[in-house]
Amino acid sequence: MRELTYVARHTVEWRETPDPKLQSGQDAIVAPVAATPCDVDSAILAGHGFVEPPFPIGHECVAQVVDVGDAVTGVTPGDLVVVPWSISCGACEHCRAGLTAHCTSVPHMAMYGAPIGGSWGGLFSDLVHVPWADAMLVPLPPGLDPIAMASASDNWSLSWRMVAPHLKARPGARVLVVARGSIGLYVCDIARALGARDVLYVDPDGEHRKIAEGFGARTAEAIEPIHHGFDVAVEATGRVDQLSLALKSLAPEGFCESAGNHFRPGELPLLDMYLTGVNLRVARDNVRSHIPDALALAGSGLVTPERVVSHVIDWEDLPDALPERRLKPVFVRDRS
């Protein structure tokens, strides 16, 4: 089979590798049918990642189950499933506590699409080995479009987690979104759907702002800090100066959620944060825990994540098309 492999800045290519095989009764083999780059893949493709190529890239997809081990009961061949970006067993102490990005049955940071906790391949591969299939895979609910939900592996479900619990705790909260890609737009969609009374989306990209406006957000190209302006701030830029801006715009005891991936150093306004009283979370997302909630919202009719999908492109065009800068292209393959 072929693995789409990141080989150099702005360059990916197919590389042949043996087909993955079931290694235990709990495994599955799946074939991605709709896969999309995570926002961080754009940074990796632009040469800003911290792992040297070559490695198989991609960690967001809806896949079709091809084969399952004898002990697997949750999915059967032919099912459409969301494949979480990180590898988790579902049974260790961390997994049982919901900390699925910190599973202790695998090396720390084990994930698809980057060889930082072992080699698990990427989700732009023709076939993918999934350990602990019952713990990891989430069947795609009927009626949900695999193209719109390709991002449920990571960015869509992460976006749900960054804003939905806060709006539940503080109905009508004011939300600031400082972003550059799909995550910030998903957050706008979810925040407005769940009753945020004000959403301000900040992004220099005019096309992105237009989509955010379609979700009912106010938008700006750039802002100065808005003192005590927002109950919740979401930062998804990978830039420390933008994280600072979000932090300086929080109301007392407000909550800042950061999508992280600040590959370059910078300084946070710690005294300002102390004086205002802010909560900051910068964390790799324990996505498996809330994929079902994020899918349920997607199926509720309150949100339209398909509006973030910028291009639908044939699987065979991956090597040429993936390195091009696009908001959220989804690469699709025929199901047989």
Ligand SMILES: [Zn+2]
């Ligand atoms: Zn990601």
Ligand SMILES: [Zn+2]
């Ligand atoms: Zn575990």
